[in-house]
Amino acid sequence: MRKVYVAGIGATKIREHWEVSLRELLVKAAQKAIEDSNIEKKKIQAAFIGNMSSGVLQGQEHLGSLFATWMGIPGIAASKVEAACASGGAAFHSAYLAVASGMYDCVIALGVEKMSDALTGDVTAALIMADDQDYVAFTGASFVGLNALVYRAYMKKYGAKQEDIALFAVHDHKYAVNNELAQFRREFSLEDVLKSPLIADPIRLLECAPTGDGAAAVVLCSEEYLKEANNEVKIEVAASTLATDILSLHDRDDLTTLQATVRAAEKAYKMAKISPSDVDVLEVHDAFTILGVIHLEDLGFAKKGEGWKLVKEGEIELGGKIPTNLMGGLKARGHPVGATGIYQIYDAVTQLKGEAGKNQVDDAEVALAQNVGGVGGTVSINIFRRVR
Amino acid sequence: MVKANSIPRVWRERTIKYRLIGGKCKKCGKSFYPFRRICPRCGSEEIEEVHLPREGKLLYYTVIRAPPSDFEEYAPYVVGIVELKDGTRVLAQITDVVEDQLEEGVDVEAVFRKYREQGKEGIIEYGIKFRPKT
Amino acid sequence: MKTSRQVGIVGYGAYVPIYRIKNQEIARVWGKSTWPIKEKSVPGLDEDSLTMAYEASYNAVKRAQIPPEEIEAVYVGSESPPYAVKPSATVIAEALGITPRLIAIDMEFACRAGTTALQSVIGLVGSGMIKYGLAVGTDTAQGRPGDALEFTAAAGAAAFIVGKGEEALAEIEATYSYVTDTPDFWRREGQKYPRHGGRFTGDPAYFKHIVEAARGLMSEAGLAPQDFDYVVFHQPNLKFPLRVAKRLGFSKEQVSAGLLSGIIGNTYAAASMIGLAAVLDKAKPGERILVVSFGSGAGSDAISLVTTELLEQKRSLAPLVESYINRRIYVDYATYAKFRGKIMR
Numbered sequence: 001m002r003k004v005y006v007a008g009i010g011a012t013k014i015r016e017h018w019e020v021s022l023r024e025l026l027v028k029a030a031q032k033a034i035e036d037s038n039i040e041k042k043k044i045q046a047a048f049i050g051n052m053s054s055g056v057l058q059g060q061e062h063l064g065s066l067f068a069t070w071m072g073i074p075g076i077a078a079s080k081v082e083a084a085c086a087s088g089g090a091a092f093h094s095a096y097l098a099v100a101s102g103m104y105d106c107v108i109a110l111g112v113e114k115m116s117d118a119l120t121g122d123v124t125a126a127l128i129m130a131d132d133q134d135y136v137a138f139t140g141a142s143f144v145g146l147n148a149l150v151y152r153a154y155m156k157k158y159g160a161k162q163e164d165i166a167l168f169a170v171h172d173h174k175y176a177v178n179n180e181l182a183q184f185r186r187e188f189s190l191e192d193v194l195k196s197p198l199i200a201d202p203i204r205l206l207e208c209a210p211t212g213d214g215a216a217a218v219v220l221c222s223e224e225y226l227k228e229a230n231n232e233v234k235i236e237v238a239a240s241t242l243a244t245d246i247l248s249l250h251d252r253d254d255l256t257t258l259q260a261t262v263r264a265a266e267k268a269y270k271m272a273k274i275s276p277s278d279v280d281v282l283e284v285h286d287a288f289t290i291l292g293v294i295h296l297e298d299l300g301f302a303k304k305g306e307g308w309k310l311v312k313e314g315e316i317e318l319g320g321k322i323p324t325n326l327m328g329g330l331k332a333r334g335h336p337v338g339a340t341g342i343y344q345i346y347d348a349v350t351q352l353k354g355e356a357g358k359n360q361v362d363d364a365e366v367a368l369a370q371n372v373g374g375v376g377g378t379v380s381i382n383i384f385r386r387v388r
Numbered sequence: 389m390v391k392a393n394s395i396p397r398v399w400r401e402r403t404i405k406y407r408l409i410g411g412k413c414k415k416c417g418k419s420f421y422p423f424r425r426i427c428p429r430c431g432s433e434e435i436e437e438v439h440l441p442r443e444g445k446l447l448y449y450t451v452i453r454a455p456p457s458d459f460e461e462y463a464p465y466v467v468g469i470v471e472l473k474d475g476t477r478v479l480a481q482i483t484d485v486v487e488d489q490l491e492e493g494v495d496v497e498a499v500f501r502k503y504r505e506q507g508k509e510g511i512i513e514y515g516i517k518f519r520p521k522t
Numbered sequence: 523m524k525t526s527r528q529v530g531i532v533g534y535g536a537y538v539p540i541y542r543i544k545n546q547e548i549a550r551v552w553g554k555s556t557w558p559i560k561e562k563s564v565p566g567l568d569e570d571s572l573t574m575a576y577e578a579s580y581n582a583v584k585r586a587q588i589p590p591e592e593i594e595a596v597y598v599g600s601e602s603p604p605y606a607v608k609p610s611a612t613v614i615a616e617a618l619g620i621t622p623r624l625i626a627i628d629m630e631f632a633c634r635a636g637t638t639a640l641q642s643v644i645g646l647v648g649s650g651m652i653k654y655g656l657a658v659g660t661d662t663a664q665g666r667p668g669d670a671l672e673f674t675a676a677a678g679a680a681a682f683i684v685g686k687g688e689e690a691l692a693e694i695e696a697t698y699s700y701v702t703d704t705p706d707f708w709r710r711e712g713q714k715y716p717r718h719g720g721r722f723t724g725d726p727a728y729f730k731h732i733v734e735a736a737r738g739l740m741s742e743a744g745l746a747p748q749d750f751d752y753v754v755f756h757q758p759n760l761k762f763p764l765r766v767a768k769r770l771g772f773s774k775e776q777v778s779a780g781l782l783s784g785i786i787g788n789t790y791a792a793a794s795m796i797g798l799a800a801v802l803d804k805a806k807p808g809e810r811i812l813v814v815s816f817g818s819g820a821g822s823d824a825i826s827l828v829t830t831e832l833l834e835q836k837r838s839l840a841p842l843v844e845s846y847i848n849r850r851i852y853v854d855y856a857t858y859a860k861f862r863g864k865i866m867r
Contacts, residue, residue: 121457128456135422139479140459141467148450201451246428250469250477406617462567483568484540500576500617501568512604522849
């Protein structure tokens with residue numbers, strides 16, 4: 001396996017893009033990433049498009065050819081990669097393998113989701129497709145509801161309080177204020193969060209990542225191509241892993257840990273030859289506050305049952321022990337599901353490039369992005385390193 | 389409108405849904421629901437079909453207040469994980485309850501109820517739910 | 523009407539939903555100052571006549587202590603099936619694990635369909651054609667909002683498994699049926715709520731048919747009211763069954779054990795059958811019970827049963843009617859209207 005580099009990143013704002021179609025979102029993100037990479041569009045040999053629900057929400061499949069056509073690069077190898085909310089991370093993983101294997105020298109990984117065209121109930125129905133449709137969806141469980149069961153199990157097992165766990169949302173919103181791409185650039189108090197409407201007890205509205213539209217893209221290339229790009233900062237993909245776990249919660253012994261995170265992280269740390277303490281910037285998949293807390297533990301930054309303490313004690317803040325979700329996370333930056341994994345990479349790389357503005361971590365060198373599909377049925381982990 | 393259900397899809401799983409038919413792994417000893425031919429835990433293909441016990445206790449539950457579109461008319465309703473007497477865990481609706489008076493750990497028993505209708509003109513889907521034991 | 527060989531009830535079960543609405547609450551909404559009964563049962567959003575029939579049948583199978591697959595007939599009597607076309611009997615049979623070698627049919631005859639289902643199964647077992655047969659009466663009765671019927675139209679189910687006399691917890695002694703073309707109550711195809719003839723539902727309908735069926739049975743079997751320990755009539759309210767008992771010469775004491783309409787309402791096809799189940803929950807061995815149903819349109823089935831020694835040991839194998847009556851969640855009219863599909867979505 002050879003080394004793979006991030007040559008460029010690009011993303012659209014996350015919001016309800018009433019005037020922009022799914023294919024235009026893809027093109028906009030790709031154009032930005034290609035421009036950022038200084039590599040000619042025609043040099044791109046393959047595209048991997050992370051997307052979860054284009055079929056059910058847009059009536060659109062065959063995103064590979066659609067993208068190649070609208071981008072004006074027909075002929076490239078291109079296809080959709082789907083792993084529920086981890087589609088973006090999984091698409092990046094495929095793109096990474098494509099270059100690392102030597103098969104391609106320059107590829108683009110994209111993530112896209114267009115959710116706002118559909119009614120809320122239909123989006124809820126689409127999201128539960130991340131679990132077993134024949135059984136789990138049949139029970140009427142919503143995706144929020146499944147995470148609510150995780151929340152309950154966690155509080156019961158560790159005696160944690162909702163007022164501590166819910167702080168994760170307050171944290172995300174505080175940092176999203178400075179992120180131009182973020183969907184919600186405003187702060188919320190803990191009281192706001194705890195008083196927001198119940199969606200699936202105990203989860204409240206402001207503990208859930210919003211739905212929205214967006215696309216993000218990353219250009220990956222070999223060392224040789226990177227020279228051509230002549231980037232000021234070299235960003236290496238230090239690790240890219242993907243792991244699964246038993247799909248449905250009721251089949252697992254412990255609801256409070258995502259085994260897929262543990263597995264993907266173990267491999268990734270090994271691959272990057274680092275330990276958690278080497279990570280300068282962290283992006284975790286906090287689709288719900290409780291997940292943010294659990295990820296801090298499963299990734300090795302806190303003991304089991306104590307993830308919320310890191311949040312409460314300010315350790316995930318800028319200047320804390322492990323600055324996390326400094327661009328707003330899923331909660332405030334937004335969560336266009338299949339695009340999220342690429343947005344996380346966009347945010348992580350932005351930090352390593354030193355372009356995060358007010359939210360910049362000083363001299364950030366190593367960044368980790370964790371992207372989760374379903375309730376941990378799939379976890380993608382990508383680690384990036386700024387090369388001096 | 390998202391349409392994930394169909395007639396054959398409901399029909400082919402009817403006995404599993406109506407009768408709580410699960411599988412028990414002869415290798416690792418774990419049982420699971422619904423029935424499948426390979427153990428999700430250890431990968432063994434030696435699976436015995438079992439009729440799971442109809443009683444257990446409620447481990448965790450949530451109240452679905454923002455349901456998927458095909459369940460909108462039933463909101464709010466309770467979904468929970470039940471641990472059956474043999475240790476098998478199942479996900480199911482908890483019925484015949486006042487949502488804010490329900491408690492974790494309560495003993496429950498299986499009942500046969502309606503889950504959803506495929507629209508007013510479509511077929512009705514039935515399955516096992518649980519209610520607090522009386 | 524008698525079978526050529528002795529048959530009897532080998533298992534029985536009942537079901538009443540957990541929800542109740544008080545008559546006072548219905549009266550509040552419609553500005554009425556009096557009401558016929560105390561409260562009635564209301565099916566939950568996830569219940570219909572089929573799911574209720576299943577639970578009653580499941581209880582009956584438990585009491586029968588037989589492998590379900592030995593049941594060779596499932597007859598379901600109801601005027602409120604979830605499908606206009608597509609049987610409930612097949613779903614119930616599939617859920618109980620009885621399919622596929624089976625006679626299965628849905629029957630409709632207003633509130634009488636349950637006892638007629640029972641009579642049919644008695645015939646099948648009595649002729650030696652099948653070993654065991656299951657008969658269910660089940661309804662989620664609909665009353666037009668504000669109509670007198672809305673105070674009583676309730677939900678419930680009862681199921682009986684018929685088998686050979688020697689396995690019976692109650693032997694079937696005799697049956698008698700009386701039917702005429704009497705349009706006292708009906709529901710036209712495609713209509714949500716039934717219509718009725720007001721006071722016409724009384725003398726020419728309910729009273730005439732019940733009296734004739736009861737007298738016909740007693741005359742054929744050589745029995746008199748005092749020979750019965752219990753009597754159960756169809757119970758659309760509290761008044762009618764008590765009045766018909768008096769007309770036939772039965773005492774209040776003979777009626778009371780099986781008279782539940784005051785606290786669960788009129789469960790239509792299940793009404794007299796739940797009443798019978800409640801009597802079986804109490805009766806001692808060797809006691810005689812008369813059941814007389816009534817279904818609009820119109821007809822009555824009278825069935826005479828004598829309990830056996832097996833009754834007391836079978837009783838505790840499934841929940842008593844009383845246990846269903848005692849589990850109650852009261853709902854207001856708005857929730858009731860939501861549960862019963864009276865709110866347009």
